[in-house]
Amino acid sequence: MPVKEQLRTYLTKLLYDIAATDQQVVLLIILLVITVIVLDAISIFARKQRKKVGIEPTIPGNTSARATNALPPRLYVSNMQGLSGKPDAVISESGFLIPVERKPLAKKIRDRHVAQLLVYMRLIEEFEGKRPPYGYLILGPNCRRVKVLNSPEKQAWLQKMIDEMRAIYAGHATAVPTPHPHKCKKCGVRAACGFNIGKA
Numbered sequence: 001m002p003v004k005e006q007l008r009t010y011l012t013k014l015l016y017d018i019a020a021t022d023q024q025v026v027l028l029i030i031l032l033v034i035t036v037i038v039l040d041a042i043s044i045f046a047r048k049q050r051k052k053v054g055i056e057p058t059i060p061g062n063t064s065a066r067a068t069n070a071l072p073p074r075l076y077v078s079n080m081q082g083l084s085g086k087p088d089a090v091i092s093e094s095g096f097l098i099p100v101e102r103k104p105l106a107k108k109i110r111d112r113h114v115a116q117l118l119v120y121m122r123l124i125e126e127f128e129g130k131r132p133p134y135g136y137l138i139l140g141p142n143c144r145r146v147k148v149l150n151s152p153e154k155q156a157w158l159q160k161m162i163d164e165m166r167a168i169y170a171g172h173a174t175a176v177p178t179p180h181p182h183k184c185k186k187c188g189v190r191a192a193c194g195f196n197i198g199k200a
């Protein structure tokens with residue numbers, strides 16, 4: 001093959017190689033861009049989920065910020081205690097698992113919110129093996145965070161409530177209604193309730 005022909009073949013092959021390399025580079029860039037977009041979307045979704053349950057993200061390098069990690073939510077069912085519940089989130093904080101309950105419509109803290117959180121603390125103690133020293137209630141659209149201590153007094157208050165409920169369920173006690181115009185107006189059983197304040 002003449003030198004001129006050899007050179008032409010060599011240059012043609014070189015051009016094909018360069019073109020192929022360019023295609024691979026372009027493909028690689030496209031893949032990288034797609035990966036960045038997907039990771040960004042996952043990060044935004046995770047941030048929204050954390051915001052939904054009122055969990056503040058950890059700030060890297062900020063030692064004043066609490067180190068928090070959310071665990072996947074799970075349903076706890078205790079046959080031993082006769083209790084069950086699924087906290088909106090369970091976070092790891094200072095070596096403890098802490099239940100978090102979100103009440104987006106609540107304007108202020110209610111006894112039933114505290115009782116629910118105390119039940120979660122009992123369940124976490126049984127299933128995770130360590131007593132949570134507190135839990136969090138996240139109230140209202142602004143996600144106001146309220147820390148509820150898991151004190152012996154609060155647990156005794158909860159136990160009294162549970163005992164009363166069990167006595168009523170077993171027929172040993174009678175439920176005492178506490179009607180209120182505002183409450184009765186929205187109550188799902190008002191049509192059948194003789195204590196309904198708003199009943200015509």
Ligand code: SF4
Binds near residue numbers: 190193
């Ligand atoms: S209608 Fe009856 S059950 Fe419902 S809130 Fe009023 S008193 Fe309670």
